[in-house]
Amino acid sequence: MVFLVVLIGMTAAMPERFLRIGNLQNMMRNLPEYALLAFGIMLAMTIGGIDLSGVSVLSLSGVVAGLILSRHQELGLPTTAVIVLAIAAALGTAALCGVFNGLVISVAGVPAIIATLGTNGLFFGIAMGITRGHGLGGFPLPYIRIANGDFFGIPYPFLILLAVAVLLWVLLEKTSLGFQMRMLGASPTAARFSGVNNRRILIKSFVVIALLAGLAAVLLTSKVATMRPNYGQQYMLLAVLLSVFGGTNPDGGFSSVPGVLLAILSLQLIATGSTFLGFTPFFRNFLYGALLLLVMVIHNYRNTGAFVEMSDRIKVVFRKKLRKAN
Secondary structure, three states, X not given: OHHHHHHHHHHHHOXXXXXXXXXXXXXXXXXXXXXXXXXXXXXXXXXOOOOOOHHHHHHHHHHHHHHHHHOHHHHOOOHHHHHHXXXXXXXXXXXXXXXXXXXXXHOOOOOHHHHHHHHXXXXXXXXXXXXXXXXXXXXXXXXXXXXXXXXXXXXXXXXXXXXXXXXXXXXXXXXXXXXXXHHHHHOHHHHHHOOOOHHHHHHHHHHHHHHHHHHHHHXXXXXXXXXXXXXXXXXHHHHHHHHHHOOOOOOOOOOOHHHHHHHHHXXXXXXXXXXXXXXXXXXXXXXXXXXXXXXXXXXXXXXXXXXXXXXXXXHHHHXXXXXXXX
8 A cells, every 4th residue: 555655646746757767777776785685684573583784794795796806807717707706705605694693693592683783793894804995896797787787678686686575485485494484483482392493493594684685785786886895884774664664573473575575665666756856865764764663653553452442442532523413
């Protein structure tokens, strides 16, 4: 409903600009990086945790890929081999970060919010140390085309995002791992007594979450044709907002891939429309923060039953006024 309201509203306000093919392509090309991070937050909340290190995993993975790509002429390998090596290195680095997060949380017993807050600084510090704050560039043209090309007018990044969404839906709805992730998020104690290896599920989950950040790093570095450790730092708030806005239960146990995907499309429409209307990025951040608080308040009322109680009270008052009017 929100998606349709925003789409109709923006189209009615700016019919000559909003639905232009070029604008739609730009929207599809701009959303995959933070969308992938949002799916990672969704998985983390599904298992009853949170991952605040996604942006730093993106930074570190992008730096590792950038180091290889910026030296492609020195390596003496075919361009295709260099690109494959860079992508594999980015995803491999992300997977290692995910394993580390999972071990700190499951073995050391550190709460997820504290563990990932610490590893967020750790991974970002490593990325800054490798580059010393400098940017990496000079990437081969075929790599740049990954995020800037299209298939019959549909940008490759958007197609990749849709493919990832389908795979995540299959993971959560059709596999035993997805069922165990939901069980772990709903009740770790019940999951353990049901024969679920909670430690193993945690590690696997954080590896998948980190791989999503690694893929986001590949798309981001391909799109901008350069890499700095601070790229993507503004995506964290947006990723959390999209996950909750898409119907994910922050307490664990429930999430909806289609819901998060619709939330991603809705907020991209809002961002594009606000840019056309002349709103500053600072106002958009204010809007995102306010929307996150509103969604959390509504979620809390629904979970505690206060939302239903408030609705019943409104109905009683309305009925009394209707009787008096009659």
